[in-house]
Each structure stands twice: as C-alpha cells, then as structure tokens.
Amino acid sequence: MILRNILFKSSALFLLLFPFFILTAAPAKAPQIRYTFDLGRKYLSLRDIASFYGLKFVLGQSACEITGNKLRASFVFDKRYGAVNGITVHYLNAIYKKGQEVFIAEQDFFSVLDPIVRSNSLKNQKIRTIMLDPGHGGKDNGAQGKKFKEKDVALDVARKLRDILTASGYKVIMTRETDVFPTLEDRTNKCNAARPDLFISIHCNGAGNPGINGVETFRMTPVGAASTSDSQAKFTRCPGNIFDNNNSRLAFEIQQSLARTTRQIDRGVKHARFYVIRNVSCPAVLVETGFITNPVEEMLLGNPVRQLTIAKSIAEGIKRYQAAISGSPIAAVPEQTQQPAPAAQTASDSTKKAPAGNNNGNNKTGNGQGTQSAQLPQPDTKKDPSPASPAPPSIPAPTPVPPSLPMPQDPKKSGSTASSQPAQAAKADVRDMIPQTKDD
Numbered sequence: 043m044i045l046r047n048i049l050f051k052s053s054a055l056f057l058l059l060f061p062f063f064i065l066t067a068a069p070a071k072a073p074q075i076r077y078t079f080d081l082g083r084k085y086l087s088l089r090d091i092a093s094f095y096g097l098k099f100v101l102g103q104s105a106c107e108i109t110g111n112k113l114r115a116s117f118v119f120d121k122r123y124g125a126v127n128g129i130t131v132h133y134l135n136a137i138y139k140k141g142q143e144v145f146i147a148e149q150d151f152f153s154v155l156d157p158i159v160r161s162n163s164l165k166n167q168k169i170r171t172i173m174l175d176p177g178h179g180g181k182d183n184g185a186q187g188k189k190f191k192e193k194d195v196a197l198d199v200a201r202k203l204r205d206i207l208t209a210s211g212y213k214v215i216m217t218r219e220t221d222v223f224p225t226l227e228d229r230t231n232k233c234n235a236a237r238p239d240l241f242i243s244i245h246c247n248g249a250g251n252p253g254i255n256g257v258e259t260f261r262m263t264p265v266g267a268a269s270t271s272d273s274q275a276k277f278t279r280c281p282g283n284i285f286d287n288n289n290s291r292l293a294f295e296i297q298q299s300l301a302r303t304t305r306q307i308d309r310g311v312k313h314a315r316f317y318v319i320r321n322v323s324c325p326a327v328l329v330e331t332g333f334i335t336n337p338v339e340e341m342l343l344g345n346p347v348r349q350l351t352i353a354k355s356i357a358e359g360i361k362r363y364q365a366a367i368s369g370s371p372i373a374a375v376p377e378q379t380q381q382p383a384p385a386a387q388t389a390s391d392s393t394k395k396a397p398a399g400n401n402n403g404n405n406k407t408g409n410g411q412g413t414q415s416a417q418l419p420q421p422d423t424k425k426d427p428s429p430a431s432p433a434p435p436s437i438p439a440p441t442p443v444p445p446s447l448p449m450p451q452d453p454k455k456s457g458s459t460a461s462s463q464p465a466q467a468a469k470a471d472v473r474d475m476i477p478q479t480k481d482d
C-alpha cells in the first residue's frame with residue numbers, strides 16, 4: 043500500500059492563532075486548507091476547499107459531495123473520476139479518504155475541477171475562427187461498423203457543424219472538406235498556420251466489444267500527469283498544454299451538451315495526449331461522438347438527423363464555453379443524460395498517435411511539510427461561478443443532500459452582499475491559503 047502522510051499541524055496551529063485573529067482588527071484570515079503529500083504529489087482537503095467557498099461538504103461511505111448553488115460535484119474514493127452536475131469528470135489522480143477527510147490532488151483541483159466550476163482561471167479570448175478536424179479520411183477509414191465508416195460520419199458531422207457555426211458568425215476552417223487523408227502533421231500544421239481560436243477534432247469510437255457505447259470528450263493531459271487510459275505520468279510540455287485550464291472547460295461544456303442532447307451514455311471528460319490536441323496552440327478537444335462498433339450507436343451515427351443533433355450539441359458546447367470564458371451567464375442544457383459508465387473500457391483509436399514524452403513519474407516518498415495554510419483560487423469576483431444546469435449526480439449521493447448553499451458570486455451581478463458570503467471568501471484567494479513548500 044502507498045504510504046500516506048497526513049499532516050494536520052496546520053489545524054493545530056490555526057487553533058492556537060485563532061484567538062489572536064479575533065482580537066485584532068486585521069482583515070479576517072481565511073481558514074487554512076489542509077494538505078498532505080502522497081508519492082511527492084500534493085493533495086488538498088476537499089472539506090476545507092468546500093468551507094472556503096461556502097459550499098456544503100457531505101461525506102459518504104464510498105464518495106463525497108460538494109454542493110452549492112448550481113453546483114453538485116461528487117468524488118469517488120480511490121477512483122480517478124467523479125461528476126460535476128451529473129457529467130462524469132475523470133481526474134488525473136485518485137481521490138482518497140483518510141479518516142473523515144477526503145483529498146484531491148492539487149493539480150486536479152487547479153487544472154481540472156476549478157476551471158469547470160468557475161471561470162476565474164480561464165483565459166478570455168475572443169472566438170472568431172474555429173478549426174474543425176474530421177478524423178481519418180481517404181485511405182484511412184477509422185473505426186468501422188457493419189455499414190458505416192468513421193471517416194464518413196466524422197466528415198458529415200463536421201460539415202453540419204461548420205454550417206451551424208458559420209451561420210452563428212464564426213469563421214470555420216476544416217482540416218479536410220472531402221474524403222481525403224491529411225496526415226496528423228498536416229492537420230496540426232494547418233492549424234498552427236491558420237491560428238484559429240479553437241480546434242475541435244471529431245471522431246467515432248470503436249471497440250472489439252460491440253456492447254461498449256457512449257460519448258466522451260478528450261482534452262490534453264496536463265504536464266506531470268497520467269492520461270486517463272494510463273497510470274504513468276509524463277512531463278513533456280507540449281503546445282497543447284498552453285491552454286490546460288481552458289481545455290478543461292471546453293471539454294466539459296461539449297461533453298455536457300453532447301451527453302445530455304444525445305442521451306447516450308456519458309463516458310465523461312477524459313485526458314489524453316493524442317497528436318492533434320497535443321500539437322496545436324489553441325484550446326482543443328477531441329470529441330468521440332459514439333461507438334460505431336455498437337449496433338445501436340452505429341445506426342444513430344449514420345443517420346443524418348442524428349448527425350445534425352450531434353453537430354448542434356457541439357456548437358452549443360462551444361457557445362457555453364465562450365460564455366464561460368467571457369463571464370456571461372450560461373443557460374442550462376435542457377435535456378438529461380443517462381447514467382454514466384466511467385469504468386467502461388475505451389477502445390483505442392488507431393489514428394491517434396502515441397503520446398509524446400517518455401518520462402517517469404516523480405514519485406517521491408511522502409515528505410510533506412505542514413504549515414498553516416494552502417492556496418486555492420480566489421472566489422469569483424467577476425464571472426459566473428459555475429455551470430448553470432444542476433443535474434442529478436452521476437454518482438449516487440452518499441447521504442441526503444441539504445439545500446444548496448450559495449457559491450461565492452459577484453456582488454455586482456447577483457446583488458448579493460459580502461455578508462451573504464463567507465467572510466474569508468470575500469477577501470482571500472484560496473491559493474494564498476496553501477502553504478508554499480519546496481515542492482511548489
């Protein structure tokens with residue numbers, strides 16, 4: 043078993059110092075975010091994170107939840123996945139429980155979860171040009187069903203998506219317009235020459251087991267982490283890592299829209315170092331629109347009406363992403379999806395090249411140094427704080443969930459006052475609450 047070295051010195055020190063803070067007129071100090079190290083990786087207390095943002099933390103037997111206004115995030119112990127507002131989100135590291143505390147890797151908080159539930163860490167860029175990348179083509183059929191080929195479905199969906207986006211005022215560039223075969227290098231070279239604001243690669247999945255089905259959306263794996271299908275961290279920084287935070291939100295919004303609209307199994311937001319999303323210098327995702335090797339999904343994927351539905355849902359996800367990065371209110375995605383199947387096996391896609399990088403995980407033995415506090419991002423001060431569509435969690439709630447608590451919100455927008463927020467949240471950035479150590 044892995045040695046886990048939990049540090050609670052911080053809480054003891056806080057108790058000692060707390061009366062001092064009460065007695066002084068100094069600005070209120072935020073609660074400390076307890077942390078620990080596991081194999082050299084820093085983990086943060088979910089309970090403390092929830093407290094910092096004025097959210098409710100509910101501990102269950104096999105999972106926990108953080109709930110608030112418009113937010114319901116669940117975390118499965120010892121697994122690398124959870125859900126945000128009912129959409130499966132794969133994490134880079136397993137969530138783990140120790141006693142009554144649950145910890146999330148600091149990297150998962152900053153580069154996966156926080157960009158999904160808040161907009162503060164997202165780069166706000168005008169989206170004018172979008173590049174669509176229909177996978178495969180020409181001599182490369184991609185995955186094949188009994189009747190349809192992935193290359194054809196990907197192109198049909200991309201063409202429909204192009205028309206929708208063009209009608210919405212975007213400039214759209216395609217890596218291929220016809221049944222031809224651009225290499226992966228051709229695709230990324232074209233992207234980096236055209237410098238679009240988004241890159242969306244469209245594929246269908248394939249699996250040896252025809253029973254496997256569902257939709258999933260990949261974003262580039264952050265540096266120093268293992269991809270969803272892997273356990274080995276890699277440390278090569280690639281162009282696709284420039285927009286790690288935006289990638290997380292873009293993938294989530296598209297996956298949410300796609301899963302709810304198509305009502306296919308939600309396989310979640312995943313991480314991979316596929317060539318095309320690794321080597322483009324803009325926010326990018328690779329969308330798997332369904333399993334062409336599943337008889338039911340194959341017939342759906344080959345149906346022009348369903349292709350249009352898929353295209354509309356991706357367009358909706360893009361619009362929701364644009365709203366998120368610009369701080370605009372985001373309307374709910376109306377339809378609900380089915381229960382997710384995060385543990386289902388993913389088929390490999392032969393056209394997605396092997397990942398770059400060949401480094402090993404760092405895996406230092408736990409040697410954390412406890413201090414008073416840890417850091418998390420500042421509660422929202424300017425942007426819509428969370429995805430807008432509450433939904434049943436994909437993971438059963440561990441205990442009955444009490445009424446929602448408010449997320450920290452922008453007083454200018456919401457009309458709420460500072461007194462309705464946690465005192466600490468109004469002033470502090472949670473990043474300031476995490477101790478700096480030599481590992482940072």
Ligand SMILES: [Zn+2]
Binds near residue numbers: 177185245391393
């Ligand atoms: Zn493919």
